[in-house]
Amino acid sequence: xxxxxxxxxxxxxxxxxxxxxxxxxxxxxxxxxxxxxxxxxxxxxxxxxxxxxxxxxxxxxxxxxxxxxxxxxxxxxxxxxxxxxxxxxxxxxxxxxxxxxxxxxxxxxxxxxxxxxxxxxxxxxxxxxxxxxxxxxxxxxxxxxxxxxxxxxxxxxxxxxxxxxxxxxxxxxxxxxxxxxxxxxxxxxxxxxxxxxxxxxxxxxxxxxxxxxxxxxxxxxxxxxxxxxxxxxxxxxxxxxxxxxxxxxxxxxxxxxxxxxxxxxxxxxxxxxxxxxxxxxxxxxxxxxxxxxxxxxxxxxxxxxxxxxxxxxxxxxxxxxxxxxxxxxxxxxxxxxxxxxxxxxxxxxxxxxxxxxxxxxxxxxxxxxxxxxxxxxxxxxxxx
Amino acid sequence: xxxxxxxxxxxxxxxxxxxxxxxxxxxxxxxxxxxxxxxxxxxxxxxxxxxxxxxxxxxxxxxxxxxxxxxxxxxxxxxxxxxxxxxxxxxxxxxxxxxxxxxxxxxxxxxxxxxxxxxxxxxxxxxxxxxxxxxxxxxxxxxxxxxxxxxxxxxxxxxxxxxxxxxxxxxxxxxxxxxxxxxxxxxxxxxxxxxxxxxxxxxxxxxxxxxxxxxxxxxxxxxxxxxxxxxxxxxxxxxxxxxxxxxxxxxxxxxxxxxxxxxxxxxxxxxxxxxxxxxxxxxxxxxxxxxxxxxxxxxxxxxxxxxxxxxxxxxxxxxxxxxxxxxxxxxxxxxxxxxxxxxxxxxxxxxxxxxxxxxxxxxxxxxxxxxxxxxxxxxxxxxx
Numbered sequence: 001x002x003x004x005x006x007x008x009x010x011x012x013x014x015x016x017x018x019x020x021x022x023x024x025x026x027x028x029x030x031x032x033x034x035x036x037x038x039x040x041x042x043x044x045x046x047x048x049x050x051x052x053x054x055x056x057x058x059x060x061x062x063x064x065x066x067x068x069x070x071x072x073x074x075x076x077x078x079x080x081x082x083x084x085x086x087x088x089x090x091x092x093x094x095x096x097x098x099x100x101x102x103x104x105x106x107x108x109x110x111x112x113x114x115x116x117x118x119x120x121x122x123x124x125x126x127x128x129x130x131x132x133x134x135x136x137x138x139x140x141x142x143x144x145x146x147x148x149x150x151x152x153x154x155x156x157x158x159x160x161x162x163x164x165x166x167x168x169x170x171x172x173x174x175x176x177x178x179x180x181x182x183x184x185x186x187x188x189x190x191x192x193x194x195x196x197x198x199x200x201x202x203x204x205x206x207x208x209x210x211x212x213x214x215x216x217x218x219x220x221x222x223x224x225x226x227x228x229x230x231x232x233x234x235x236x237x238x239x240x241x242x243x244x245x246x247x248x249x250x251x252x253x254x255x256x257x258x259x260x261x262x263x264x265x266x267x268x269x270x271x272x273x274x275x276x277x278x279x280x281x282x283x284x285x286x287x288x289x290x291x292x293x294x295x296x297x298x299x300x301x302x303x304x305x306x307x308x309x310x311x312x313x314x315x316x317x318x319x320x321x322x323x324x325x326x327x328x329x330x331x332x333x334x335x336x337x338x339x340x341x342x343x344x345x346x347x348x349x350x351x352x353x354x355x356x357x358x359x360x361x362x363x364x365x366x367x368x369x370x371x372x373x374x375x376x377x378x379x380x381x382x383x384x
Numbered sequence: 385x386x387x388x389x390x391x392x393x394x395x396x397x398x399x400x401x402x403x404x405x406x407x408x409x410x411x412x413x414x415x416x417x418x419x420x421x422x423x424x425x426x427x428x429x430x431x432x433x434x435x436x437x438x439x440x441x442x443x444x445x446x447x448x449x450x451x452x453x454x455x456x457x458x459x460x461x462x463x464x465x466x467x468x469x470x471x472x473x474x475x476x477x478x479x480x481x482x483x484x485x486x487x488x489x490x491x492x493x494x495x496x497x498x499x500x501x502x503x504x505x506x507x508x509x510x511x512x513x514x515x516x517x518x519x520x521x522x523x524x525x526x527x528x529x530x531x532x533x534x535x536x537x538x539x540x541x542x543x544x545x546x547x548x549x550x551x552x553x554x555x556x557x558x559x560x561x562x563x564x565x566x567x568x569x570x571x572x573x574x575x576x577x578x579x580x581x582x583x584x585x586x587x588x589x590x591x592x593x594x595x596x597x598x599x600x601x602x603x604x605x606x607x608x609x610x611x612x613x614x615x616x617x618x619x620x621x622x623x624x625x626x627x628x629x630x631x632x633x634x635x636x637x638x639x640x641x642x643x644x645x646x647x648x649x650x651x652x653x654x655x656x657x658x659x660x661x662x663x664x665x666x667x668x669x670x671x672x673x674x675x676x677x678x679x680x681x682x683x684x685x686x687x688x689x690x691x692x693x694x695x696x697x698x699x700x701x702x703x704x705x706x707x708x709x710x711x712x713x714x715x716x717x718x719x720x721x722x723x724x725x726x727x728x729x730x731x732x733x734x735x736x737x738x739x740x741x742x743x744x745x746x747x748x749x750x751x752x753x754x755x756x757x758x759x760x761x762x763x764x765x766x767x768x
Contacts (some may be wrong), residue, residue: 002421002422004422006415006418006420006422009414009415009417009418009423010413010414010415010418010622011413012409012410012411012413013409013410013413015410018409018410021409025396025397025402025405025591026396026397026399026402027396029394029395029396029397030393030394030701031390031393031394033393034390034393034394034701034703035689035692035693035696035703035704036390036692036695036696036701036702036703037386037696037701038386038388038390038701039393039701068452068453068456068593068621068624069452069621069622069624070621070622071609071610071611071612071620071621071622072452072609072621074611075608075609075610075611097611098610098611098612098613098620099609099610099611099612099620099621102610102611102620103610103611105610106610202622207409207624207626208622208623208624208625208626208627209452209593209624209626209627224459224608224609225455225456225459225483225608226455226459226482226483226486226487226489226490227455227458227459227481227482227483227486227487228455228482228483229482236455236482236483236486237452237453237454237455237456237483238394238453238454238455238586238592239592240452240453240591240592240593240627241592242591242592242593243592243593243624243627305419308419308420309419311420312419312420312421317414317418317420317421317422317423318420319418319419319420320419
């Protein structure tokens with residue numbers, strides 16, 4: 001049996017989610033824009049999902065813009081807001097996901113764009129310093145600010161509300177990528193004080209292909225995709241009804257299960273980290289508030305990629321970096337921003353726990369890891 | 385039993401497609417970017433689907449860029465190509481789907497854009513006149529040309545290859561939206577002589593949430609969605625694995641079933657149109673080559689919207705216009721471009737047949753329609 005410790009990359013669809021989706025592939029397959037009964041059933045299903053998503057983060061259904069994924073939602077905010085605002089400055093944290101970072105870089109590179117990109121530094125625990133952020137916001141007077149709620153690699157949680165307050169005071173539009181935080185810690189739109197927030201289904205036991213940009217209704221965004229005027233003109237294209245239905249149910253489940261899951265998962269993570277420290281591991285972001293499920297560590301001298309492959313063969317799925325950037329291997333920009341020694345950064349491995357994991361799996365993992373790590377150390381000594 | 389005559393809006397997922405998709409929601413739920421076994425299984429599934437899609441239109445797998453839908457693929461071509469080319473002129477047919485038309489209009493409206501938009505007129509059958517198109521291309525020397533292969537409302541097929549030849553001769557990049565044609569008539573990328581072509585899964589018994597831009601490998605496009613660099617850097621975001629797998633199988637089925645389906649469906653359409661003509665209907669696009677499944681007609685004096693509602697109650701799902709623009713009701717821009725009298729255009733109803741339909745359904749429909757139409761005529765006379 002393969003044990004899955006890579007829930008920050010993606011999750012399996014929950015039984016209840018799949019059950020809710022299935023009717024919409026065949027029996028109720030209508031296009032929500034059709035005016036006949038089949039269309040109306042599909043439209044109602046999308047509306048219900050919109051209510052479920054909205055309810056899970058405390059907003060009105062009209063504030064939910066469905067997209068095909070978190071990357072699209074993040075790009076919709078950044079490019080969409082930039083399409084409306086006068087080019088000024090955009091501030092993002094140095095540890096953003098590539099879909100925020102590269103969208104921001106693109107604004108700064110744009111032929112016509114006078115957007116200036118400023119990255120907020122993080123400390124060696126991966127935290128944006130709120131005082132630094134204040135300073136940057138006051139100095140730059142940005143039009144746009146985007147700081148993620150929790151990092152996909154380290155799990156480190158940022159004080160988004162504090163940064164949002166300052167951004168608002170300067171008249172900036174504030175966004176947070178809450179894709180990794182949602183379902184792992186409570187996420188409430190109003191408390192975060194942001195203008196916009198990104199959620200994704202497939203990180204919370206929902207399907208791939210559905211996500212949302214949650215928006216303050218007063219924001220004006222230029223669409224990425226023009227066409228039939230779906231999603232209030234912000235995102236054209238036939239709605240992915242089954243995926244949206246699944247997203248709605250996943251949000252409902254996330255809300256009801258969060259407390260129970262969090263306690264159980266935090267206990268497992270604590271056990272893993274005790275074991276790792278005994279093996280001489282360095283744990284990244286240890287000094288900061290982190291998602292309860294994420295453990296990002298390095299065993300000095302053992303390359304992360306090698307360890308991932310060996311653990312995979314031994315039956316454990318873990319990640320050597322963010323899955324999304326595995327397409328473009330290279331050093332983690334997150335660890336680089338934290339000032340981690342590149343030699344140590346090459347040893348980074350991420351464990352991200354989820355609802356299907358058990359303490360027995362954790363104990364097995366620690367035993368396996370100690371054996372594998374010992375073997376790899378021996379090999380590297382021979383190699384020298 | 386409700387009879388579905390609205391296959392140009394969307395189709396039910398085929399049993400074989402759903403069977404192929406199901407394992408990827410739970411058992412094989414991995415992120416294709418993950419380096420462990422679960423990730424590799426998902427990557428292989430995406431690769432296989434890419435081969436199936438490529439094979440169905442005679443291209444190499446590397447020419448397939450997966451997107452979340454046809455609207456996204458059409459926008460990716462138009463906005464993406466415009467992002468690379470010097471702004472000049474863009475030519476589209478007057479009967480394009482809103483996701484091509486509005487993307488083109490947006491280029492022309494863009495603050496920095498010097499793109500000029502030229503619409504190709506159609507005749508009263510909905511055909512672009514190739515001689516007119518030649519003239520426009522020669523005169524305008526456009527950078528971009530997009531002409532759909534078959535229209536979603538009328539089913540009218542354009543001579544894309546003839547227009548593409550002229551566009552190429554002028555150095556323009558030529559695109560065709562083949563979303564409605566694919567699966568209903570043979571579609572071969574090379575024969576169409578285009579640089580890029582859009583396909584969508586949910587019109588061919590595949591799932592919503594998967595589509596593709598088929599591209600000449602020499603094209604350079606600016607992405608709509610930046611991030612982890614998926615799809616060769618052209619479309620970032622975790623792949624929607626189940627939907628992509630379903631798309632692949634749907635393409636395979638489309639290829640094997642096209643001849644059989646086409647003949648059967650053409651016969652049903654012929655029967656419907658004989659019946660309609662007997663009832664005094666006008667059939668739009670009758671003089672042109674059309675998709676075998678589409679019948680767009682008007683019973684003079686009977687409003688399309690009213691007829692759709694009455695037929696829906698009587699158990700038949702048909703459309704009063706393109707489903708995608710039902711969000712924004714108003715006169716069909718397609719019929720307007722064809723020079724159809726607005727009074728007659730308001731009576732337009734579309735029937736689009738599919739693989740699940742039978743001649744018995746067609747006969748029942750004609751009987752029902754004659755009764756319903758008679759009732760509505762009586763009512764409108766009373767109203768006068």
